[in-house]
Amino acid sequence: MAVKTRREKRLIRHKRIRKKVFGTAERPRMAFFKSLNNLYVQIIDDEAGHTLVSASTIDKDFVEKYGVRGGKNIEMAKKLGEFIAEKALAKGIQNVVFDRGGFIYHGKVKAFADAAREKGLKF
Template sequence: MANTKRNLFQKRRLRVRNKLKKTANGRPRLSVHRSNRNISVQLIDDVQGVTLAAASSLEAGLGVVGKNNAEAAAKVGSAIAERAKAAGVEECYFDRGGFLFHGKVKALADAARENGLKF
């Protein structure tokens, strides 16, 4: 039976997350979700099961509503870095999910790193 695109995505997502959990050392997880229209990111503490900070291209304050490009991803990345600092988080690990580390996901990660988030 052939694997569907969704099946392959879920296998890749679980493989990435399981590898990252082995090296987490109690750090929060920076989880990225990308759709065709938006990009969102959450800073999650898996020990307590709590979201510490979140940012999305749907927020009007970022000025990228309705846009889904690398520039919008960079603004979301800088926003999550600022909110993580406000929450007292400086180090985390980057969970790209099943998405390739390229394009929008890479732009988000680079912007978060430039604004002081370490991963």
């Protein structure tokens, strides 16, 4: 068996998660992704195939609100969780299914999820 890279292992975990997690109009999927430099999140209706709400640490509105562009530390994850929750609640989305994207539920992912829950999203 060949040695797998961290990215390949994450993609395997992500496929396993996606078999179980599916977003509907009543309860869309909140997909989280972290790159080398930034954090991204989308709220997706998988039945219709549409992104309902999206945000990232380089989003223009996020930069204007928090005065910081980019970054992917735990503080940025908390701010992004609050930001996406506010945007989702403004669009009338309260219940979501959390898709951690194959990342371990720890550190930035946990901080993001906790901040979104505190602001009113239910998952």
